[in-house]
Amino acid sequence: MSPGRWLRSLAVLLGTAALVVAAAGPVRAAYQATADSNTTSFSFNCTKVNDTYPARLLSAALAGYRNLGYTTSAYSGPAFSKDQVLSRTLNDWGFYVHSHGDNYLAGGSRDYGFREDAGLCSGARTILARDISAVRLGRPSNLVIMSTCHLGESSTTMPAAFGIALTKAGRKAWAGPVFYLGYVGEAWDSDEYAFETRFWSAIGPGYGVGQAFDIAKLGSFNVGFGANWYGSYVWTGRAGPLPTCPNCL
Amino acid sequence: MRARMSSLERRRSTRVAAAIAVAATAIALGAPGGTSQGDAADRYVAGGPVTERSSVAADQAASTLALAAAARSRLNLPEPAMSRVERVVDRFAGTTYDEVTASDRTGRALHLERFDATGRLIGAVAFGWEATGGARLANATEARGRGDRLAADLGLGATGTPDVRQGPDDSGWTLTWPRVVDGVQVIGDGVRVDLWPDGRMHAIVRTERALAARPAVTLDEASARARATATLVTMFGSRSGQVRIATLGLGWVAPNNAFDPTGPDAPGATLRLAWVVEARTSGDLANGLRAVKLFLDAGTGTLFGGDVLR
Numbered sequence: 001m002s003p004g005r006w007l008r009s010l011a012v013l014l015g016t017a018a019l020v021v022a023a024a025g026p027v028r029a030a031y032q033a034t035a036d037s038n039t040t041s042f043s044f045n046c047t048k049v050n051d052t053y054p055a056r057l058l059s060a061a062l063a064g065y066r067n068l069g070y071t072t073s074a075y076s077g078p079a080f081s082k083d084q085v086l087s088r089t090l091n092d093w094g095f096y097v098h099s100h101g102d103n104y105l106a107g108g109s110r111d112y113g114f115r116e117d118a119g120l121c122s123g124a125r126t127i128l129a130r131d132i133s134a135v136r137l138g139r140p141s142n143l144v145i146m147s148t149c150h151l152g153e154s155s156t157t158m159p160a161a162f163g164i165a166l167t168k169a170g171r172k173a174w175a176g177p178v179f180y181l182g183y184v185g186e187a188w189d190s191d192e193y194a195f196e197t198r199f200w201s202a203i204g205p206g207y208g209v210g211q212a213f214d215i216a217k218l219g220s221f222n223v224g225f226g227a228n229w230y231g232s233y234v235w236t237g238r239a240g241p242l243p244t245c246p247n248c249l
Numbered sequence: 250m251r252a253r254m255s256s257l258e259r260r261r262s263t264r265v266a267a268a269i270a271v272a273a274t275a276i277a278l279g280a281p282g283g284t285s286q287g288d289a290a291d292r293y294v295a296g297g298p299v300t301e302r303s304s305v306a307a308d309q310a311a312s313t314l315a316l317a318a319a320a321r322s323r324l325n326l327p328e329p330a331m332s333r334v335e336r337v338v339d340r341f342a343g344t345t346y347d348e349v350t351a352s353d354r355t356g357r358a359l360h361l362e363r364f365d366a367t368g369r370l371i372g373a374v375a376f377g378w379e380a381t382g383g384a385r386l387a388n389a390t391e392a393r394g395r396g397d398r399l400a401a402d403l404g405l406g407a408t409g410t411p412d413v414r415q416g417p418d419d420s421g422w423t424l425t426w427p428r429v430v431d432g433v434q435v436i437g438d439g440v441r442v443d444l445w446p447d448g449r450m451h452a453i454v455r456t457e458r459a460l461a462a463r464p465a466v467t468l469d470e471a472s473a474r475a476r477a478t479a480t481l482v483t484m485f486g487s488r489s490g491q492v493r494i495a496t497l498g499l500g501w502v503a504p505n506n507a508f509d510p511t512g513p514d515a516p517g518a519t520l521r522l523a524w525v526v527e528a529r530t531s532g533d534l535a536n537g538l539r540a541v542k543l544f545l546d547a548g549t550g551t552l553f554g555g556d557v558l559r
Contacts, residue, residue: 038537038559041536041559042537042541042557047485047486048485049483049508050508051507051557052506052508052509052510052512053507053557055295055510056295056514057295059295060295060296062296063297099537100537100559101559115536122534122536123533124536124537149539149558149559152417154417166418168418168420169378170378171376171377171379173378184417186539186540186558187558188542188556188557188558189556189559190516190556194341197293197295197299197341198299201299201300206356206357206358207358210376210378211358211376214374214376214451214452215361215374217374217443217452217454218363218372218374218452218454219454220342220437220454220503223425223427224412226416228416228417228418228420233377233378
């Protein structure tokens with residue numbers, strides 16, 4: 001084969017590969033996500049029975065983030081600690097946590113946060129929004145899910161810690177490739193599990209995160225269960241700084 | 250001829266090599282793959298797909314589309330450019346329904362409606378975020394009035410007084426009519442209507458799951474409380490002093506494996522009558538666990554599921 005034909009073949013090959021990459025969306029770079037779940041505080045080590053929801057929620061989240069192109073690592077038990085969360089958060093484009101969440105009184109003022117696992121039956125530390133803000137310093141994120149009580153309330157400070165404004169950009173608006181999901185008031189694990197399984201499953205061709213949120217609501221829940229979101233309704237949820245939804249905008 | 254065959258073989262080999270190279274590049278760089286519908290097992294497994302979708306026969310599709318058109322008209326939803334009908338198996342809930350997805354000319358989903366095997370509307374949602382619209386519902390009373398009319402107009406079978414809550418960020422209202430059978434609440438069942446702030450429909454869900462036979466004899470409340478207390482002592486051991494029964498009552502509940510990691514990942518599809526016990530925590534236990542629910546068989550007092558509030 002002449003050098004010219006080789007070059008043409010190589011060009012065709014590279015061009016085809018580029019098309020495949022473009023069709024797949026900008027997920028090739030290692031867009032890191034962290035999924036944490038508190039499995040210890042209601043486990044056989046601390047009580048006489050295991051709560052199975054945290055592990056199941058973590059499995060669902062892990063699969064969900066990976067399907068969206070994030071390079072995802074899961075942490076539970078002693079590995080899910082305040083130090084671990086804060087050491088990874090700067091590089092997290094996606095973050096998921098299932099734990100105890102609240103608007104905690106700490107250092108004389110209140111702030112929204114959640115508790116680490118750290119393998120502790122009691123005495124687990126809180127990780128506050130301001131702790132995360134101090135590390136991220138406004139760095140943007142993509143998909144943040146707080147599978148806890150309270151962190152989806154209107155006054156929550158957690159979205160801002162991940163660079164997400166407390167706005168809902170609807171169908172004809174755009175707040176960037178960001179979505180924050182949290183729950184209002186007290187949320188039972190069974191409701192979070194039912195909601196999140198449907199949310200993860202609904203994301204796909206033609207359905208972005210906002211539509212997945214709406215579909216997830218079509219489940220069976222305890223009276224009073226409430227989920228909330230901030231960010232862009234039309235976004236695909238896929239990792240990276242660019243919008244990737246062909247049916248959006 | 251032989252030379253031509255060699256040339257064809259070379260070209261074919263080149264194409265195969267190129268295809269393999271492209272595929273390898275795609276795999277190495279993370280092009281999306283995913284689980285095909287045929288890979289799905291019968292039971293939901295955490296992290297797996299919830300639904301299995303298939304096409305429906307033409308006559309069935311036509312009747313379902315007619316139902317969707319009627320519902321769309323009553324709900325004042327926009328006319329779609331195209332509609333798609335699918336049979337959906339929900340492996341998490343253990344149900345099957347027909348779903349109509351309405352889209353605009355660009356293929357963007359506008360709304361969907363779900364119908365059970367008898368043609369009843371069991372779900373609907375208007376996609377999008379439309380906080381701005383007409384005049385806002387002034388208060389919970391107005392929201393209830395609007396919800397009552399909508400539920401009656403759609404024949405949702407909503408009875409009794411609904412629970413009415415305003416959504417966060419002035420995002421609308423949620424009205425819930427729990428299902429009650431012979432005076433006992435069916436937990437999670439009933440009718441729920443989400444309204445936009447101006448009273449338009451955002452979402453509707455009607456859930457009516459199968460109920461098992463009532464036990465021949467039902468434990469009395471005192472016996473149920475004693476059984477619940479003993480179960481909590483077993484569960485919490487030396488920390489049981491930090492757990493207190495807050496409420497106890499009969500309810501129809503879906504059996505689950507909240508405390509059994511070897512059981513299925515989805516709740517049971519047939520509900521059982523239970524003494525539902527909610528126990529709240531205190532002290533340092535409350536730092537990680539707010540409350541726990543026990544589902545005790547109404548006839549035997551055996552634990553067959555529960556819930557956890559972190």
